[in-house]
Amino acid sequence: MHDFNMSPEEKGLRFGRFVLYPQRRLLLDGDRPLRIGGRALDILLVLVESAGKIVSKEAIISRVWPRTFVEEINLRVHISALRRALGTCPEARHYIANVRQRGYSFVAYVEQVNNGGVQLLPFRSELPVRLTRIEGRDPLIEEMQRKVASRRLISLVGPGGVGKTTVALRVAQQSLGRFRDGVRFIDLSTLETAEQLPSKVATELGLETGEGEPLARIAEFLRERQMLLVLDNCEHLIDGCASLAEDLLRAGPAVSIITTSRESLRTEGEYVQPLAALEVPPARSRLGVREALRYPAFRLFVRRAKARQADFVLQAADVRRIGEICRRLGGMPLALELAAAQVDAQGCVGVLAWLDGPAYLDALGRRTAPARQQTLRASLDWSFALLDDEERGCLLALAALDDGVTLAELACAASMDEPRASASLSRLLAKSLISVEAYGAAARYRMSLCLRVYLREKLAGAPS
Known part of the structure; x- marks a missing residue:
């Protein structure tokens, strides 16, 4: 093994089979130095130190070439050389992801180590990296970043397809530096019962899930950790997620949680952040x-x-x-x-x-998207399946009427008394399926065109 005369306390950044020593400007591949150019090493240092975050091309160029004007092609050449030198990342195709129109992100797990191999201040950047630009969410993302510093539980709530996961991930990526022990993203959509929740969380935290109570192991792990947990897709296990969130927050005094769901958890200390649809151009406007x-x-x-x-x-x-x-x-x-x-x-x-017709409900999206997001119908099926019979009846009655009906009109159409109809409407509002607008002395209830088309197809008895 090579002797680089390092003190046992000298710190390095380990990812995959590599260890990067910033002070010595040394990159080891196992026990041998990996020879890369000075500019490439500077770029690698910038990206690894911001692992999990998107670093703009401008920011990289200003750090690596502070007093020299260079074209973007120079950066791309060095990024390509780094990718060839590092090879395939264990967690992704490349260690360095190109985030279109945003910059680059180092996507591998990174941990800080000393020369004796003792792990120090571990952090992991295992957040999925979005490869396309996010539109219209910057003010909300900035506001949520500020909230993360003071609120331990934030629930991002909105209808299916509005972009809750996208926003939560961006907030988590931009919060990595605030949490000593990193961020974990935990997708709950594949779970079928609340009993599976503790084991899923334990697995994502890197804990063994053998015999014993997983919550006890999780509590012991979180006790001294400063972490941010993102619990994604809570709506189908909402009661279990509410209990789990409270358990996690009690177990780790320095743990914070962001949840995404179509309805709030309704737990102690929860801050509910609604996520609205994107702003659209006004009707009957002559815009250029x-x-x-x-x-x-x-x-x-x-x-x-x-x-x-x-x-x-x-x-x-x-x-x-x-x-x-x-x-x-x-x-x-x-x-x-x-x-x-x-x-x-x-x-x-x-x-x-x-x-004008229902065919667009079945238009196919990305192959790699979750099944519930590959078509609009799949997204709406997911929401509809979570309703009880009374909520479904109320929603179908609302779809059969013109948009913007009163409680009295809905109760009549659904063959319900007004208190029952009001209770169902309140639950549908909480689940982000309908909206309400004040109209004079009466409230009027509305739904999206996509949902109305979907429900009218059900009313007509068409296969879904």
């Missing part, structure tokens, strides 16, 4: 291209259309059509992405006509 692109829903649709069709050019004649598409889809990110994917085959005129 530049004005229309100020609306996040419009920008998202255009970006996704360009990603699908390389020669897509936004024409002035398309502004009105895309604005109408955004309004019909209620500014829902998942629905907009699925619709934009059809532009290459149908054009904006065809997509607008396509929304």
Whole structure:
């Protein structure tokens, strides 16, 4: 083994089979030094020190070439050389992910070690990295980052397809440096019963799940940890998740939690952050291209259309059509992405006509998306399956009526007395399935066009 005359206390950053010693500007591949250029090493230092975060190209260039003007191609050349030198990452295809239009992110697990191999201040950057730009959420993400510093439990609540996971992940990525022991992302969507929750959490924390009580092992692990846990997709196990969140917070005084769900946990100390749809261009407006692109829903649709069709050019004649598409889809990110994917085959005129029927509910999205997000129908099926019979009856009755009905009108249509109908409406509101607006002296209840189309298909007895 090579002797580099290091003191036992000298700290390094370990990822995969590599250890990086920043002070010595030394990268070891096992027990041998890996020869890479000085600029490439500078870039690696910037990225590894911000593991799990997205570092803009401008920020990297300003750190690595502080007094020299260089083209972006120089950065890309060094990134390619680093990827070749490091090879395949155990957790992803590359150690360095290219986050389109945002920059680069170092995605491997990183831990700080001393020369004696003693692990110090471990942190793991195992958060999924989003490869596309997030539209219209920057103010909310910044606000949630501030809230994470003072609120131990934040529940991000909204309807399916609104982007809860995306926002929670971005907040978690940008909070990595605040938590000594890192961040863990725990996807609960595949679990079927609340009894599976403790074992799932234990596994994601790297704890063995043999015989014994997993909650006791989790409590012991969290007692001295300063961590952020993201519990994603809580709605189908909401009661169990509420109990679990309280148990985790009691076990770890320095632990914080972000949950995503279609309804709040209703636990002690919970801060509920609603997530609304993206803002859409107003109806009957004569917007130019530049004005229309100020609306996040419009920008998202255009970006996704360009990603699908390389020669897509936004024409002035398309502004009105895309604005109408955004309004019909209620500014829902998942629905907009699925619709934009059809532009290459149908054009904006065809997509607008396509929304007149229910076929768009079955449009396929990303192959790698969770099953419940690969189509709008799958997302709505997930929500509908979580309702009790009375909630389903109330929702179907609401779908059969024109948009914006009163409690009295709904109770009559659903053959319910008003107290029962009111209770069902309150639960549907809590589950992010409907909205309410004040209209004079009476409240009026509404639902999205996607949900109305889905439910009317059920009312007509069509297969789903």
